[in-house]
Amino acid sequence: MTEKLAALLERAKSVTMSGAQKEQQRRSFAYGNTKIENSRITREMIDQQAEALKRQDG
Numbered sequence: 001m002t003e004k005l006a007a008l009l010e011r012a013k014s015v016t017m018s019g020a021q022k023e024q025q026r027r028s029f030a031y032g033n034t035k036i037e038n039s040r041i042t043r044e045m046i047d048q049q050a051e052a053l054k055r056q057d058g
Helices: 003-012 019-037 043-057
Strands: none
Touching: 019 043
16 A cells, blocks of 8 residues: 555545435435446436435434
8 A cells, every 4th residue: 555545544534414415415326336336327316315315214
């Protein structure tokens, strides 16, 4: 591992994400993983399902 990468990783440890940032990251992860399996998946589909889950969980 290069020194530059090690420094970036160390700096990343101190980052605190907001709830909105965590949600955005979660949706991005879901999109990326489902897109691999099904090329017809869109970000809009992921957003729709995330909102449906939010309503379901109350």
